[in-house]
Amino acid sequence: MKSFNLLVLMVTVFLIACAPQEVPSDPPPVIGQLKVGFDIDDTILFSRDNFLKAPHMSDDPDHVDFGWVNMHDSLYSVVIQPTADLIGFLHAGGHEVYFITARPGTNGEAVGRFLSLKLGFPVVLGENLFFSAKKKDPVSGHRFTTKHELISKLGLHIFYGDSDTDMIAASIAGVRGVRVVRDARSVEAYSKNYFGDTRSAPAPKAPYSEKTYQQFLSSGVGPYGETIYPIYFAEPAVSD
Ligand SMILES: [Mg+2]
Numbered sequence: 001m002k003s004f005n006l007l008v009l010m011v012t013v014f015l016i017a018c019a020p021q022e023v024p025s026d027p028p029p030v031i032g033q034l035k036v037g038f039d040i041d042d043t044i045l046f047s048r049d050n051f052l053k054a055p056h057m058s059d060d061p062d063h064v065d066f067g068w069v070n071m072h073d074s075l076y077s078v079v080i081q082p083t084a085d086l087i088g089f090l091h092a093g094g095h096e097v098y099f100i101t102a103r104p105g106t107n108g109e110a111v112g113r114f115l116s117l118k119l120g121f122p123v124v125l126g127e128n129l130f131f132s133a134k135k136k137d138p139v140s141g142h143r144f145t146t147k148h149e150l151i152s153k154l155g156l157h158i159f160y161g162d163s164d165t166d167m168i169a170a171s172i173a174g175v176r177g178v179r180v181v182r183d184a185r186s187v188e189a190y191s192k193n194y195f196g197d198t199r200s201a202p203a204p205k206a207p208y209s210e211k212t213y214q215q216f217l218s219s220g221v222g223p224y225g226e227t228i229y230p231i232y233f234a235e236p237a238v239s240d
Contacts, residue, residue, distance in 0.1 A: 029155070030094075033096065034158065035096045036156065037156040037159040038097065039101060041104075042097070049150060053072070054066075054068050054072070068107075069102065070111050083108050084119060088119070098128045102133065102165070112129045134146060158176045160178045195212075
């Protein structure tokens with residue numbers, strides 16, 4: 001009898017050990033509450049001057065000291081007011097706002113402090129502020145966005161951004177991407193990754209010209225743009 005009790009005890013312990021473990025889960029979503037993501041550069045911050053003044057780590061114009069950039073938004077970056085108004089509107093309505101940037105994250109807390117000050121609510125690294133640098137594909141050598149991983153993980157519903165990669169990341173994550181039209185001075189300074197590069201000579205990687213881009217803008221796109229990719233124009237209506 002003793003050995004039978006021992007067997008029952010062992011089987012019980014075994015079954016408990018095999019039972020699925022309770023995994024702590026996030027709180028259930030609030031029905032109707034949006035989780036909205038925003039890119040930073042040229043979406044909530046006009047940061048061209050910050051990048052122009054930043055020290056470079058090499059002769060490569062893209063090899064910027066991002067640790068310095070992240071510390072100097074308060075001196076050289078300006079909030080893009082229509083985007084700040086939209087963020088304020090969402091925040092006041094009880095929706096959640098997140099920021100995802102492709103800047104490397106060195107000194108990233110400083111970006112959070114600056115955005116908190118300007119937007120009037122806490123923007124905290126690892127909570128609603130994330131750094132998601134591009135990754136180079138070892139085979140092709142192309143650098144691809146990684147923002148879609150965070151967009152999915154955070155369960156965002158909409159993602160606002162200015163660049164081609166923002167639209168691509170939203171698309172891969174399966175959420176609505178909305179293009180914020182980039183300031184003309186940033187198009188001048190950083191035309192890469194914007195409708196392919198409207199300032200470049202025509203090439204397979206840059207099929208859209210400055211003229212096409214201006215047509216796009218003149219067709220009534222507002223500050224929040226549209227998810228048009230590639231550029232598309234409706235033919236003007238012909239009256240009989
Ligand atoms: Mg941007």
